[in-house]
Amino acid sequence: MDFKNDLYEILFGAIQEGLILVNSEGVIIELNKTGNEMFGYEESELLGQKIEVLVPMKARGEHQKHRDQYNEHPTSRSMGSALKLDGVRKDGSEFPVQVSLNPFESQTGEKFVVALVSDVTERRENEKTLLKLRESLEQKVKERTKELRESEKLYKSIARNFPSGVISIFDKSYRYLFAEGQGLYELGIETSDLIGLDYLNRIDSRARVLVKQELDKVFKGESKNFEVNVGKKTYSLSAVPLSDAGTEVDRILVVEKNITAEKEVSKKLEETLKQERELTEMKSRFVSMASHEFRTPLTTINSSATLIKKYHEKKSYDKLDKHTDRIKNSVRNLTAILNDFLSFEKLEANQMKASFAQWSIPNILQETFEEIADIIIAEQKIVYKGPKELILLTDGQLLKNSMLNMLSNAIKYSKAKGEIIVRLEEMEEKIVISIQDFGMGIPLNDQKNLFTRFFRAGNVTNIEGTGLGLNIVVRYLDLLKGEISFKSKEGEGTIFFITLPKEK
Template structure:
């Protein structure tokens, strides 16, 4: 008796539903959990065929399943777990897992069905499938977007490569043009210079100052054009990487003194070039040709932009770590707004007026200095002059 009461208590309080039917499929008992699942009271289902808890087509085919099993012994549900759809009193449906056991009792056969509601699991599974589908869709979109980006990138790379090839080809054509044009111009310019000198010589007997004046203009023009061509050639060599410093040991003070003498021919009026070397050391190891070009550019600019009564100071100095070359003038100076552009190719300050020049000298100078591991700096004030300083590592010196 006690065992019976205990068994009944277990069945009544079981979380899962429990329904028993007879051999004809008629419901004999149903526990509270099953009633709650199907929204029926016990008295509404007991005595009715179990098919009332099933949707079509299981409802109309259930008795046939049961009869087939009883006749053949081939079970499709009994003894197995299976997922089915149940129908509640209001007609709504829900998924559940059904396990059916066959019980022989007092000469009768009873079938006990254990019902586990799968609504939450199916809902979670559905959400998971939706999330997985969403992720898959996002992955497809991202993959497609990445594929398009890669195609765009490849196209951009191809266009860039083509553009670079064209730019390289144009650069080579430009370099060849500059080189050829510069060399070709030199021959007629030399002829013009020679002819001007001959005219000047023959005109001496005519005693005509006007002839000498115009011949002088011709010679100055030829010199200016020659200087421009030399600058273009220097720039072309720098751009094509043809300038490689050749370091040699030489006497800096002797070279500077000699250069100061050579530049006397470029003086205007009463201009003077004053040279002074500081320090006991005189020998340095640099590219003498490049350094001389740098100094010529600075001295020529100092003369060009200074008055006819001006002095140009050239200082050289060597110590244990660096050597410096300073060129100082008291000319027109460089406007502060122009100073940041001073070493850009073809740039000229706004106060140069009609003074000749092509804006290449300082750009070439800075690149020469950089090739030798040096630097160039300057200080300038309007109408108070300019000081340029070239600084190089001492390298090997005595």
């Protein structure tokens, strides 16, 4: 037994690839069982045929040229791994193959080539599948990249156009990792210039400690919303930690916005609301005051009218004058109350305006004395001390109304017998009108509230009045660019000072 030949036969039959032996003419002289099965031929059916019978028709001519070139320079090499080759079966069907060529020469000098052929159909299908998967993955990567870029573009656009504010991201050292917002552009700051800089160093020293205290809490996992005042500006800061659940916070996002304008609007709204509440309260007190103050003079008028009728029927004419005077006084009180309410209403509605012109102040005072004469109590006397002529740029009617109010108070709160002294003094830049009475005076505890609306001192509650007179005078003098002040001692009297500026 030739052991060597037997071993070759065993290996030749057992190998799982097609093993084809071809001579220099390209004729198949040997073929193993796997080769026959691979190409669909019966045993010995391919022997004596040219190798091109196993090559697709379209490639046979080219294959002949390649075979001739290979025979001129035969080398061991593999084909079909990088270069795609196809074989053709007996039934004409084609399938992908990989071929390894190994030339050798017999002892007689005859040249042969051993072709090791592998059916790579499954591998080719896997390659196609992998290619499709790769292409699909590449497409998804492209789409996702596009989405991320669009998302990043949108985010930057939103952040960049964030009104009057800045959106920033900081690391634990408070250094900028990201910054965008209109607030930066309003300051002429490029976002790229901030990256890596210390945020806290850019904050006003007056707010730095507070901001760091609050943001330190955010690095511990809290979300914070707080306001910071820097000079006349107010900033709102909202900060959130940036981390996955369970991990340490190493970055925070801070939204910083200048809310000064919003605060101003809010403040104005609060002031308006306060004024509305005060107006509602004022109207309520107005109605209450009117009903109370009107009741007394109307009752007096009614009772006096009834008594006049009775005295007239009894021909007791000597008693008529007393009740006629009471009716006149009550009518004057009603008129004064109505005038106060009407003036107050006009002032509240900003309907009262000053009309400046040249006026003689002594003449205005004299007209006031004449108009007030009807309400002077018996044996009271108004004494004027001042120049006979003094011209001032002012509103004569508003000044006269102020003096009528002041003199009316002086008469009401003075003794039945006594003087009311009115002084007029001219100084370099102003004039001063003082009204002095020697009546009951103003209690010390009440003096701080004297010019507020509806206020009446504790020692005059039994004397008719609305508590609006002095408040009206203050507002008249505001229109005249003037001021009012006073000195008073309870039981000794009061002196009021009206100061008006002179034309420059």
